[in-house]
Amino acid sequence: MTPPRVVVVGAGPAGVRAAQALVEAGVRPIVIDEGRRDGGQIYRRQPDGFTRTHAMLYGSEAAKAQALHEGFDTLREHVDYRPETLAWNVTPGQLHTVHASSGETATLDFDALIVCAGATDRLMPVPGWNQAGCYSLGAAQIALKAQACAIGSRVVFMGSGPLLYLVAAQYVKAGAKVEAVLDTAPALPTFAALRGLLNRPRLLLRGLALKAMLRLTGVKLLNAITPLRIEGTPEGGVAEVAIHDARGAERAFACDAVGLGWHLRAETQLADLARCEFAFEPLSRQWLPRIDADGRSSTPGVYLAGDGARLLGADGAEAAGRLAALAALHDLNHARGRTLFAAERMSLQRTLATMNGFREGLAQAFPWPHAHAAALPNDAVVCRCEAVTAGELRRSVLEFGSQEVNRAKAFSRVGMGRCQGRYCGHAAAEIVAAAASIPVEQIGRLRSQAPVKPLLMSTQEHE
Amino acid sequence: MSDTTQQRSDVLIVGGGLMGTTTALFLRRHHGLSVTLLERELIGRQASGTNFGNVRRQGRDLAQIPLANRARAVWSRVNELLGEDLEFVPYGHLRVCYTEAQTAKLEQHVRDVQPLGLELQMFSAEALRRRWGIFSDEVVAGSLSPLDGHANPRLAGPAFGRAAQRAGAHIHEHSEVAHIERVGAEFVAHTVDGRQYRAPQLLVTTGAWSARFAQDFGEPVPLDARGPQMGVTEPLPYAIGPSIGVSTPIETEGLYFRQIARGNIVFGGGLKGPAFADAMRAYVKPDNTLRQLRELRRFVPAFANVQLIRVWSGIEGYTDDWVPVMGPSARVPGLHYAFGFNGEGFAISPGVGEVMAELIATGRTSTPIDAFSIGRFAPAEQDQPITT
Numbered sequence A: 001m002t003p004p005r006v007v008v009v010g011a012g013p014a015g016v017r018a019a020q021a022l023v024e025a026g027v028r029p030i031v032i033d034e035g036r037r038d039g040g041q042i043y044r045r046q047p048d049g050f051t052r053t054h055a056m057l058y059g060s061e062a063a064k065a066q067a068l069h070e071g072f073d074t075l076r077e078h079v080d081y082r083p084e085t086l087a088w089n090v091t092p093g094q095l096h097t098v099h100a101s102s103g104e105t106a107t108l109d110f111d112a113l114i115v116c117a118g119a120t121d122r123l124m125p126v127p128g129w130n131q132a133g134c135y136s137l138g139a140a141q142i143a144l145k146a147q148a149c150a151i152g153s154r155v156v157f158m159g160s161g162p163l164l165y166l167v168a169a170q171y172v173k174a175g176a177k178v179e180a181v182l183d184t185a186p187a188l189p190t191f192a193a194l195r196g197l198l199n200r201p202r203l204l205l206r207g208l209a210l211k212a213m214l215r216l217t218g219v220k221l222l223n224a225i226t227p228l229r230i231e232g233t234p235e236g237g238v239a240e241v242a243i244h245d246a247r248g249a250e251r252a253f254a255c256d257a258v259g260l261g262w263h264l265r266a267e268t269q270l271a272d273l274a275r276c277e278f279a280f281e282p283l284s285r286q287w288l289p290r291i292d293a294d295g296r297s298s299t300p301g302v303y304l305a306g307d308g309a310r311l312l313g314a315d316g317a318e319a320a321g322r323l324a325a326l327a328a329l330h331d332l333n334h335a336r337g338r339t340l341f342a343a344e345r346m347s348l349q350r351t352l353a354t355m356n357g358f359r360e361g362l363a364q365a366f367p368w369p370h371a372h373a374a375a376l377p378n379d380a381v382v383c384r385c386e387a388v389t390a391g392e393l394r395r396s397v398l399e400f401g402s403q404e405v406n407r408a409k410a411f412s413r414v415g416m417g418r419c420q421g422r423y424c425g426h427a428a429a430e431i432v433a434a435a436a437s438i439p440v441e442q443i444g445r446l447r448s449q450a451p452v453k454p455l456l457m458s459t460q461e462h463e
Numbered sequence B: 001m002s003d004t005t006q007q008r009s010d011v012l013i014v015g016g017g018l019m020g021t022t023t024a025l026f027l028r029r030h031h032g033l034s035v036t037l038l039e040r041e042l043i044g045r046q047a048s049g050t051n052f053g054n055v056r057r058q059g060r061d062l063a064q065i066p067l068a069n070r071a072r073a074v075w076s077r078v079n080e081l082l083g084e085d086l087e088f089v090p091y092g093h094l095r096v097c098y099t100e101a102q103t104a105k106l107e108q109h110v111r112d113v114q115p116l117g118l119e120l121q122m123f124s125a126e127a128l129r130r131r132w133g134i135f136s137d138e139v140v141a142g143s144l145s146p147l148d149g150h151a152n153p154r155l156a157g158p159a160f161g162r163a164a165q166r167a168g169a170h171i172h173e174h175s176e177v178a179h180i181e182r183v184g185a186e187f188v189a190h191t192v193d194g195r196q197y198r199a200p201q202l203l204v205t206t207g208a209w210s211a212r213f214a215q216d217f218g219e220p221v222p223l224d225a226r227g228p229q230m231g232v233t234e235p236l237p238y239a240i241g242p243s244i245g246v247s248t249p250i251e252t253e254g255l256y257f258r259q260i261a262r263g264n265i266v267f268g269g270g271l272k273g274p275a276f277a278d279a280m281r282a283y284v285k286p287d288n289t290l291r292q293l294r295e296l297r298r299f300v301p302a303f304a305n306v307q308l309i310r311v312w313s314g315i316e317g318y319t320d321d322w323v324p325v326m327g328p329s330a331r332v333p334g335l336h337y338a339f340g341f342n343g344e345g346f347a348i349s350p351g352v353g354e355v356m357a358e359l360i361a362t363g364r365t366s367t368p369i370d371a372f373s374i375g376r377f378a379p380a381e382q383d384q385p386i387t388t
Helices: A013-024 A054-078 A137-147 A162-173 A191-197 A201-216 A269-273 A313-331 A335-365 A370-374 A390-398 A405-412 A425-436 B018-031 B062-076 B078-082 B100-116 B125-131 B153-166 B207-216 B286-299 B301-305 B349-362
Strands: A006-009 A030-032 A080-082 A085-091 A094-099 A105-109 A112-115 A119-121 A134-136 A154-160 A177-183 A220-222 A226-233 A237-244 A250-254 A257-262 A264-266 A278-281 A286-289 A302-304 A381-383 B006-008 B011-014 B035-038 B093-097 B121-124 B141-145 B170-172 B177-183 B186-191 B196-199 B201-204 B223-227 B230-235 B243-246 B256-259 B264-268 B273-276 B307-312 B316-319 B325-328 B335-339
Touching (some): A006 A013, A013 A313, A013 A335, A030 A085, A085 A269, A085 B286, A112 A313, A137 A154, A137 A162, A137 A257, A177 A237, A191 A335, A237 A257, A302 A313, A390 A405, A405 B153, B011 B018, B011 B186, B018 B335, B062 B349, B100 B121, B100 B141, B121 B125, B125 B141, B153 B170, B201 B207, B207 B223, B264 B286, B286 B301, B286 B307, B335 B349
Parallel strands (some): A006 A030, A030 A080, A134 A257, A154 A257, A177 A220, B006 B196, B011 B201, B035 B170, B093 B243
Antiparallel strands (some): A226 A237, B230 B307, B243 B256, B256 B264, B325 B335
């Protein structure tokens, strides 16, 4: 029997654990990684020549990061690892890749494709967010993790979600001045949220400890805020963040950089290009690919794991990656894979169920503030790539009759730029839905188009 | 059936692409007939909305030049006609080539279209370089159609649809027609959700989906669905006015591009991609995209460092003789067709609308369209018109 051809996209927690499971079963997978090194975003490895320890880089998660890195190091001879490689398109049975620096392309035939594409920051437009000095929370963290740089010397973090407090705490530890942490979520989680969060009590406590530490070091923590605008100048970039506090009073915080983020959004373009079905996830108000409890998508041979499928965090991603890989081998009738799948399936599913309970708690404790998006002033830029304002989006509904988000895209260009709506799409959908008086789950989902990320024209054909 | 589900008008148009919406508009504006248009999904979404946006007359089959001229006259006043900006720019269409043999063909075309009222200008390689300065040394000659240009197809179909609606046409989206029957002197279109629309005159203009209706009326047409392979780059400083294409007999060398005011380069050409009319999906093949990138670099070397940000496709109808089907039915009185425009319908669409409206309203047209008759596909024994 010829060995199955399995391709894993991503080398973060899900991708590495998927690859490891495949190797254990005696399969040599191809691992496609956009990064220079394995680890993904959360356990991003520092560039050569940097000498910070795991404890300095990853704090409380150092042991997990180290285990993942060392785990992948031992796999290296047993996998076809292709770093700095973008999976730019997928067609039935074939993945299309391009190497970043050489521009060389490849077409990889697969029997199973395990997509572990991860997540990015979920961004909410704020008037003035298109000025120099505005970063996503993830970018602020990567600057620190990868390059030991801060995004500014006096930073405001605004948004919601665990990353908001984690990044702020990491900045404080690194010696940066954090002016304020502005959270759109209420200070106290609802009972339903708490019940979810109690699925992982230690993580909940760690979150509370982060907040306490920030407070002790003099960082202003505000909850239930409403973002008003980010002030600044073309020459100097951002200068101030204005908000309404919980009582509705306007307040301003001077700064030279802003980190924004409202938890995470799944990177789903490859799943979309693989023609996977999607479903609207009401708690987080985003479209996610349908998967079964093992990670099978609706497209035979395509498996989805990690934050690109369900936002379970790094620990959940490790379990999901392993389970999806074993499910793939099971489906391919691979003997050793079937044995491992049978032995581990229930335990891995239980882990994922716990993680999912926590995910639901997080989604409720740090809700996506969709009403802010729907209420953005007409002159606020929503799509930064194409400079489309909230007013132009509303016009596509009210004057041109868009009742569907891809129609609004066709008329307004929202989501047609470099990021293809990955950063503005969620807010745009809320604006279109509100203008059309249609529930957001009924206005459709922005369709992905290749390339997954921009492709240089110098990209070479292959034989 | 209650009265509310039986709607009657002078003309029934099945298909809400550019040909249907332009015809609806001119039937209202020029002829005052009542019009109902049924669109299975959304106006202008497939071939009409996903094509390149060329407003090009040169390079067409000579039989299409009078129609293209008529369309070009509408393009000149399209913003006033619609009250909306379709981003039409008359900055020319340039057609270049790589070989002396092809240069001879371009020169012949210049001579052929001149008596038809289309003035082209030949450019040597040196003249091209002086004027535009972007082409590689492989480009040996070109011909410019100075009054042609390009427009935005995403906006055009819906804008014509809205204008037709403002002029009094009844436009129904999400109204898929299951079948059409002839009852007495009328056509009755039945939608899949059970509505009925009646009219003595019918225009079938459902693009790649048209063959089924034509077949039902005893007029089979060999029609294929294919997808244009389109792409767009990140924005660059705005510098290229005309729409530009390569003229070549080698299909894989085919390429065209234009720069929009925002600065992005929109391109397409070469091999077509797979399109599935029943599933309403068309795809861009990755190897087609990579070949287009190669041909773009070969054509304009400076493009090598530009980034492609998006590709797309749509569903276009292609006849097996590459000639459109346009005009009255050869068998059924009151029935008309406009489909199978083979990936080059956008430029001529307002001309098709004017001509079809004229034909439906008056029974004749001043623009020659005999070459496009559906009768050319009729089997010999079926050549008799039906008289009912």
